[in-house]
Amino acid sequence: MSGTAVGPGTVSALQAALAAEHAAVYGYGVAGAYLDGPAETTATAYWNAHQVARDTLEAMLRQAGAQPVAAAPAYELPHKVDGPVSAVRLAVLLENRVTAAYLGVVAVSDPAVRQFGARAMAAAAGRAASWRGRTVAFPGFPPSAFGS
């Protein structure tokens, strides 16, 4: 990103992605507590990846002259997490939401930001697939979007 002439649409999309990353960092903190062994190792690696992504987005926003959105003190979980199965379900949901947020970044006009968003989508889709145990045809879109 050039740091100049960044439109409000780009800033808004990056803020949405940052908000999703904040939620993912929080959510992995919860999910990781219920995982052990290789799953815990994976959760830790993905938690770290989301922290890096968060920091990257914050830097991009500051470079664009915007104040990055802050993380909430706590997030309402979409469902009760009380064991490995629900922890993995939460991880899938977090990654799906992050993927969808980066889909918004792909729609901006800045080519470099678009590609950044697309790469971030691929990373999140890969993490979601690893938790889910299967791939999907259109990561980032709702399952009903294309009848898939």
Added chain:
Amino acid sequence: MADRTRRGVLAAAASLPLLAVSGCKGVGALAPPPRPGPDVAVLRAAIAAEEAMIARYGTAITRFPGLAKTLTGLRAEHRLHLAELRTRLVIPPGSPYRSGFASPAPRLAGAPGAATAALPAGQAAALDFLQTAEDGAAAALLRGLTAVPPSLAQLLASVAASESTHVAVLRSAAG
């Protein structure tokens, strides 16, 4: 009365284009439609890449029945990609560039072409080949999405993300 007046206005408005055209030489005298934009070339290349991937998976499924379940699932996703990409390509009837659509599709830089559709003989080599093809196709889509409108860019990014997840599946199948 008010309604009749409104209808009259609408009828008059509707007749204006006809009157304007009747004074001209007809639609044949209009300038030809603009040439397809760069997004059309990207879309055609993406469609061709999906067709090639589906063909490769078809060959692999026949040749390696033990991998059929895994590969059939991945091929099904490519078929969904292809179907959606095709809906985005609208060829105007009578377009002077229609023949251009029928010509071999351009390749996205780095995307594996149809000429490389033949799979290596061994299972391990074929899985490796498919990984490389998926990786190349995803990378080509990422490069292409800067030249297209936002909604198509989102579709290409999603397809690229899906194909990048295929690489991990193939790697796992290869052991």
